[in-house]
Amino acid sequence: MTTGPCDRCEELLQDFLDRTLSDAEWAEAERHLDDCDYCRRRYRFEASLRRYVRTTAAERMPPGLMDKLQQLRGYHPTA
Amino acid sequence: MREPEPTEARRIAAEERDRARFEEEALALADQVYRVARRLVGTREEAEDLVQETYARAFRSWRSYTPGTNMRAWLLRILTNLNVDRGRRSQRAPQTQSLEETDYYLANKLASHVGEEALEEEAVVERLSQDAVVNALSELPPQFRDVVVLVDIGEFTYADAAQILDIPIGTVMSRLHRGRRALKAKLAEEALP
Numbered sequence: 001m002t003t004g005p006c007d008r009c010e011e012l013l014q015d016f017l018d019r020t021l022s023d024a025e026w027a028e029a030e031r032h033l034d035d036c037d038y039c040r041r042r043y044r045f046e047a048s049l050r051r052y053v054r055t056t057a058a059e060r061m062p063p064g065l066m067d068k069l070q071q072l073r074g075y076h077p078t079a
Numbered sequence: 080m081r082e083p084e085p086t087e088a089r090r091i092a093a094e095e096r097d098r099a100r101f102e103e104e105a106l107a108l109a110d111q112v113y114r115v116a117r118r119l120v121g122t123r124e125e126a127e128d129l130v131q132e133t134y135a136r137a138f139r140s141w142r143s144y145t146p147g148t149n150m151r152a153w154l155l156r157i158l159t160n161l162n163v164d165r166g167r168r169s170q171r172a173p174q175t176q177s178l179e180e181t182d183y184y185l186a187n188k189l190a191s192h193v194g195e196e197a198l199e200e201e202a203v204v205e206r207l208s209q210d211a212v213v214n215a216l217s218e219l220p221p222q223f224r225d226v227v228v229l230v231d232i233g234e235f236t237y238a239d240a241a242q243i244l245d246i247p248i249g250t251v252m253s254r255l256h257r258g259r260r261a262l263k264a265k266l267a268e269e270a271l272p
Contacts, residue, residue: 010181010182010183011182013182014182014256014259018237020237020252038195040199041186041190041195041196041198041199042183042186042198044198044199045186045189045198045199045203045204046182046186048201048203048204049185049204049207049263050231051204052204052205052207052212053212053216053231053232053262054231054232054234056209056212056213057118057212057213057216057232058114058232059113059114059117059118059123060110060113060114061109061110061113061114061130062123062127065109065113065127065130065131066106066109068127068131069106069109069130069131069134070106072131072134072135072138073102073106073138074098074102074138
């Protein structure tokens with residue numbers, strides 16, 4: 001199977017976003033993203049998707065839980 | 080009963096200070112610990128129980144924490160172990176193999192709905208509702224969900240996630256990649272029928 005530069009970019013993109021690529025792979029991905037609208041749009045989308053998932057999935061601690069945790073303090077095994 | 084020796088009294092007082100400092104540091108992380116817990120289990124009640132059990136155990140075994148190391152990771156390790164022990168990880172996940180598409184799958188599907196250009200807009204992700212995100216996460220198989228939640232929601236490093244889950248870093252990476260692909264396939268299925 002032959003794969004084009006966009007397939008290669010798709011393969012590198014998650015690690016590009018995670019900043020875990022080698023220098024050579026990083027440069028390769030960056031060069032392609034500079035030239036390719038199709039992949040650049042997908043790069044921006046993936047970056048905003050990650051932020052969006054992180055923020056929408058975050059739920060604050062329910063009120064009252066902190067008090068319950070405070071009450072667990074000062075455990076004395078022999079008391 | 081004999082009064083403790085002055086040096087013994089000082090030792091006890093110092094230990095109480097260390098313990099109080101530990102407890103305060105741990106409690107300051109409770110919101111972040113809850114945020115991860117909430118996405119690892121099915122309901123808010125389960126998340127609350129899990130966080131309470133975690134802190135009960137942490138406060139009991141505070142001496143095994145090494146000061147200066149990552150306390151949030153230390154707490155999450157207790158939490159994920161308790162979660163596995165109690166068999167409470169929500170298991171409504173069906174076979175995921177068929178749900179794994181390529182990395183661009185969701186972007187492509189979204190582009191076919193809103194147009195290629197709109198894909199670049201920051202707000203395009205809002206087409207995916209909060210419910211869709213939450214459901215998609217909860218439907219991931221537990222092994223994948225643990226890693227995706229720790230790294231993408233808890234913002235732990237690969238190395239921290241590996242330590243928390245007691246798996247090799249390579250396993251973290253492969254589960255993360257597959258988990259993210261499965262998450263995007265679920266999101267496409269939920270939000271873009």
